[in-house]
Amino acid sequence: MVDPVEKTFDSVYYLGQRAQYAFNSAVGTASEASSAVSDKVVSVCDGLYKITGLGGEGQASEQGHGIIGAGGSGKIWGIDGIKTFQRKNKLVSTLIGASTLGIAGYFLQQLVRSQLLESSKPKRRRAQRLENGARKDVVLIVGSVTEPLTRYVANDLENRGFIVYITSTNSKADLKFFNNESVQDVKSLIVSNEPNNDEFNADQLRKFDYLLSSDHIPFQGASPNKLNLVGIIVIPDLFFPSGKFHMIASSTWSNSMNNKIMLPLNLLTNGLIGVAEKFDSNIIFITPTLSSSVQLTYHSIENITSQFLQNLSFNLSQDYPNLNVTNIKLGSISVNCNNSKKNYGIKGIGLKSLHYKIFDLIYNDDNNSIEYIGTGSRFLNNFGGLIPRWLIRNYFDNYFGTQ
The missing domain is CATH 3.40.50.720 (NAD(P)-binding Rossmann-like Domain)
Structure with missing residues (x-):
């Protein structure tokens, strides 16, 4: 039987990824946005580890990849690591998923709003003129x-x-x-x-x-x-x-x-x-x-x-x-x-x-x-x-x- 929490987290993760991809493609800053979101999630996880006492010996790697410390065995921050973590810490993983979806939703809202404002601007159709205003x-x-x-x-x-x-x-x-x-x-x-x-x-x-x-x-x-x-x-x-x-x-x-x-x-x-x-x-x-x-x-x-x-x-x-x-x-x-x-x-x-x-x-x-x-x-x-x-x-x- 599929764990409802696991299924919910998978859906949240999928929607978050799709939303982040759409935002990055439209704005043209995919790498910067992806890095910023990842760093934010990692910092939230580290904070939660410290608060809940769940953190082991895992540390952030020099390349900025999150490490899930669980009994000293490091797992690279990815879909498998996320699933392992959320099975053991369902409440914390649900909070992380909701935060990720909220951030992606905010970015999407800003993107849609900017596109609507841009499309609503009337196109000014006027012939090109010289600097002195004369027709050419x-x-x-x-x-x-x-x-x-x-x-x-x-x-x-x-x-x-x-x-x-x-x-x-x-x-x-x-x-x-x-x-x-x-x-x-x-x-x-x-x-x-x-x-x-x-x-x-x-x-x-x-x-x-x-x-x-x-x-x-x-x-x-x-x-x-x-x-x-x-x-x-x-x-x-x-x-x-x-x-x-x-x-x-x-x-x-x-x-x-x-x-x-x-x-x-x-x-x-x-x-x-x-x-x-x-x-x-x-x-x-x-x-x-x-x-x-x-x-x-x-x-x-x-x-x-x-x-x-x-x-x-x-x-x-x-x-x-x-x-x-x-x-x-x-x-x-x-x-x-x-x-x-x-x-x-x-x-x-x-x-x-x-x-x-x-x-x-x-x-x-x-x-x-x-x-x-x-x-x-x-x-x-x-x-x-x-x-x-x-x-x-x-x-x-x-x-x-x-x-």
């Missing part, structure tokens, strides 16, 4: 200012201390936006969305590179500094016309392909990759995935565009391993930038999560190739292909089948 980090957004998501991301980055450049095609809508823009650090980079205008875009990117590499004086009297392109974000226009092929005009197809697909590709092949490599910039593609994950019926432009940009992001990272390329796959988010059927009844999350993710990706040195933001993004990306095609077709026939 630049983010380039390849997108349209007529797209609400582009403006939201640009404004958030500017509020966090970045200098933000947004590509502009000199259209009336773009010119109107930048003429009315009162924020000094949201600027325009003029590009062309014409497929045969490679020379113009290459020249604009050379000028942009020269601007970043030249001395920059943030304010009068400040020392000159150079800007740093920390991030390039590709945000396609998230408005996609829906309907059968014959319902979409050829001009709409052409404009969508030029602005959403050919423009990012044109800039990358005409110097933007070189600029990213020079400044070690992180590249982020933001692509909607609710439709493309299941290849929704009557959403051909959106499906083609999203799949192309996702493949472009993947192949860019494969061909240029030194570049930090990430594809943020968007689920349902609360942005009023699309038609009423855009989120397909899926409740979207707020933009704050997207803003946080973009900031973290800009400054991280080793990003994941794919990130998921928004309701349904990860689930549909992984399991969307399992949804029966007849179910998808029947559902969307209610919207477009009779048109």
